[in-house]
Amino acid sequence: MRSENGKTDVMLEVFGQPVAHIRELGIEVEERLPRGVVMRLPYREELVGNPDTGVLHGGAVTTLVDSASGFAAMASLPELGPVATLDLRIDYLRPAAAGEDLLVRAVCYRLTRRIAFVRAEAYQQSPDDPVAAAMGTFMITGRPGGDPAVSEGGQTAAGAP
Amino acid sequence: MRSENGKTDVMLEVFGQPVAHIRELGIEVEERLPRGVVMRLPYREELVGNPDTGVLHGGAVTTLVDSASGFAAMASLPELGPVATLDLRIDYLRPAAAGEDLLVRAVCYRLTRRIAFVRAEAYQQSPDDPVAAAMGTFMITGRPGGDPAVSEGGQTAAGAP
Amino acid sequence: MRSENGKTDVMLEVFGQPVAHIRELGIEVEERLPRGVVMRLPYREELVGNPDTGVLHGGAVTTLVDSASGFAAMASLPELGPVATLDLRIDYLRPAAAGEDLLVRAVCYRLTRRIAFVRAEAYQQSPDDPVAAAMGTFMITGRPGGDPAVSEGGQTAAGAP
Amino acid sequence: MRSENGKTDVMLEVFGQPVAHIRELGIEVEERLPRGVVMRLPYREELVGNPDTGVLHGGAVTTLVDSASGFAAMASLPELGPVATLDLRIDYLRPAAAGEDLLVRAVCYRLTRRIAFVRAEAYQQSPDDPVAAAMGTFMITGRPGGDPAVSEGGQTAAGAP
Numbered sequence: 001m002r003s004e005n006g007k008t009d010v011m012l013e014v015f016g017q018p019v020a021h022i023r024e025l026g027i028e029v030e031e032r033l034p035r036g037v038v039m040r041l042p043y044r045e046e047l048v049g050n051p052d053t054g055v056l057h058g059g060a061v062t063t064l065v066d067s068a069s070g071f072a073a074m075a076s077l078p079e080l081g082p083v084a085t086l087d088l089r090i091d092y093l094r095p096a097a098a099g100e101d102l103l104v105r106a107v108c109y110r111l112t113r114r115i116a117f118v119r120a121e122a123y124q125q126s127p128d129d130p131v132a133a134a135m136g137t138f139m140i141t142g143r144p145g146g147d148p149a150v151s152e153g154g155q156t157a158a159g160a161p
Numbered sequence: 162m163r164s165e166n167g168k169t170d171v172m173l174e175v176f177g178q179p180v181a182h183i184r185e186l187g188i189e190v191e192e193r194l195p196r197g198v199v200m201r202l203p204y205r206e207e208l209v210g211n212p213d214t215g216v217l218h219g220g221a222v223t224t225l226v227d228s229a230s231g232f233a234a235m236a237s238l239p240e241l242g243p244v245a246t247l248d249l250r251i252d253y254l255r256p257a258a259a260g261e262d263l264l265v266r267a268v269c270y271r272l273t274r275r276i277a278f279v280r281a282e283a284y285q286q287s288p289d290d291p292v293a294a295a296m297g298t299f300m301i302t303g304r305p306g307g308d309p310a311v312s313e314g315g316q317t318a319a320g321a322p
Numbered sequence: 323m324r325s326e327n328g329k330t331d332v333m334l335e336v337f338g339q340p341v342a343h344i345r346e347l348g349i350e351v352e353e354r355l356p357r358g359v360v361m362r363l364p365y366r367e368e369l370v371g372n373p374d375t376g377v378l379h380g381g382a383v384t385t386l387v388d389s390a391s392g393f394a395a396m397a398s399l400p401e402l403g404p405v406a407t408l409d410l411r412i413d414y415l416r417p418a419a420a421g422e423d424l425l426v427r428a429v430c431y432r433l434t435r436r437i438a439f440v441r442a443e444a445y446q447q448s449p450d451d452p453v454a455a456a457m458g459t460f461m462i463t464g465r466p467g468g469d470p471a472v473s474e475g476g477q478t479a480a481g482a483p
Numbered sequence: 484m485r486s487e488n489g490k491t492d493v494m495l496e497v498f499g500q501p502v503a504h505i506r507e508l509g510i511e512v513e514e515r516l517p518r519g520v521v522m523r524l525p526y527r528e529e530l531v532g533n534p535d536t537g538v539l540h541g542g543a544v545t546t547l548v549d550s551a552s553g554f555a556a557m558a559s560l561p562e563l564g565p566v567a568t569l570d571l572r573i574d575y576l577r578p579a580a581a582g583e584d585l586l587v588r589a590v591c592y593r594l595t596r597r598i599a600f601v602r603a604e605a606y607q608q609s610p611d612d613p614v615a616a617a618m619g620t621f622m623i624t625g626r627p628g629g630d631p632a633v634s635e636g637g638q639t640a641a642g643a644p
């Protein structure tokens with residue numbers, strides 16, 4: 001499978017298929033990290049929450065954090081496999097500025113047999129001036145013989161196959 | 162201001178303007194509660210995360226929870242005014258089933274001078290079988306003379322004016 | 323095994339042994355619920371955070387919420403067994419008043435094969451005027467053949483055997 | 484005011500008074516950081532949750548994280564003043580090992596006019612092998628003329644004056 005875009009290939013490699021929702025928003029993989037990812041959401045008028053100021057609506061930040069965190073959890077597994085979001089907490093530190101792309105850096109900082117713990121920061125110009133910070137836990141569901149969706153609780157991570 | 166849809170009028174009344182992102186997803190106000198709201202996201206193919214199963218992607222749940230929680234915070238103020246999301250935690254209890262609308266009931270269960278505490282549940286057939294549960298805090302930013310976005314931290318709630 | 327106190331017997335039954343830390347604080351089981359518990363922390367001078375006001379320090383609220391939530395997770399299992407706290411979020415709604423006992427009601431509202439989702443409220447005079455609200459996830463570790471502490475991540479729940 | 488212990492002096496300086504609960508547990512200030520603190524809880528038999536393994540009970544981790552986070556919020560203010568915990572999320576990454584002190588590094592990584600955002604990690608031998616990770620928000624209550632406890636919601640931070 002080939003795409004015109006090397007960045008998208010990484011997403012295919014990890015998610016296993018084109019992910020409609022992520023593609024629709026225009027989210028791209030900016031950089032693949034050893035146990036994580038940097039994703040970019042290019043600025044678009046349609047993502048504005050407040051037409052007077054041009055500030056991005058909160059849902060855009062949340063969706064990008066959610067997607068990147070799930071990606072980081074999957075990408076950190078010894079063998080690629082599905083994960084389910086158990087929970088996610090996001091702190092909103094400041095409004096996302098108008099006219100600027102949004103980036104999220106998500107890293108799986110601890111991996112146990114069943115659980116991936118992920119941390120993420122959203123930023124625009126610089127990681128040192130974050131827009132949002134997040135922590136989440138993901139259940140590793142792809143063990144042989146399981147029917148993860150029914151038996152494990154949690155929810156297929158944003159964009160997961 | 163008139164719309165063709167009584168439900169949408171409630172959103173205008175609270176949010177003060179049409180909200181592009183919310184409208185785009187097709188989110189509707191199902192019921193206005195004394196200190197909260199029930200919102201509905203009609204099922205659509207475009208919101209599917211996994212084509213094999215038809216299960217909604219996680220971002221859809223997150224966005225609806227986010228929107229309804231911000232709405233509940235705003236709607237609970239003595240006078241309507243803007244709020245900024247400080248933080249949100251979502252627990253994902255089970256995957257959202259294919260082919261069914263998603264509903265979120267969000268209520269502001271404690272309001273102080275500066276902070277609104279909100280709880281929300283997402284469900285499909287019945288509130289007794291939730292898909293997700295959430296807790297969030299919102300800062301009440303609409304005090305006279307303030308420039309909330311710059312000075313208070315937090316982020317304009319999803320869909321807030 | 324007999325104790326002088328029926329309430330303590332319930333704790334022994336669930337936790338499997340006397341729990342030094344919980345006993346030291348004077349925490350009691352007030353009521354056993356189908357999938358949860360109400361625990362009580364009797365007011366004591368030693369738990370005061372601010373001598374001028376007599377207000378309980380935050381750690382006392384946190385510890386009681388933590389203990390009751392872990393208890394609820396364990397008590398909701400088909401067969402009693404150990405659980406490990408994965409994460410806990412507490413919202414502090416108002417200061418705990420001086421001179422009054424603190425109660426926490428914790429319920430496991432969803433149980434999957436591996437995860438128990440718990441919600442809790444802390445209050446004094448009435449559950450309708452809560453001091454704090456909490457959500458947590460617990461991993462069910464007591465599957466045969468496992469060495470939960472090492473392999474599963476998480477942490478032995480407060481007071482768990 | 485003098486104490487026999489330089490470390491305790493820092494606590495007095497920030498908290499404004501001896502803090503009974505913190506002193507009782509034996510918590511010490513290990514290092515003062517520009518916008519935070521490293522605190523240490525020396526290992527003691529009384530803090531053990533499971534006598535068979537010697538593993539610290541979860542409440543000890545929670546209390547230390549709570550205390551250090553509140554300290555970091557206070558210590559980051561331009562002028563020392565009280566803060567109230569709004570919410571705290573703790574992820575438990577692995578059990579705390581027997582026989583070893585517990586340390587928590589807490590830093591206020593964003594400060595707005597009303598809110599301090601704090602991050603903390605608990606560890607034993609090395610910060611690179613954390614026991615727990617946490618995020619919290621604190622309301623800055625010490626504005627002139629206010630009665631923070633009543634009007635602002637939240638809760639006096641663990642050990643705060």
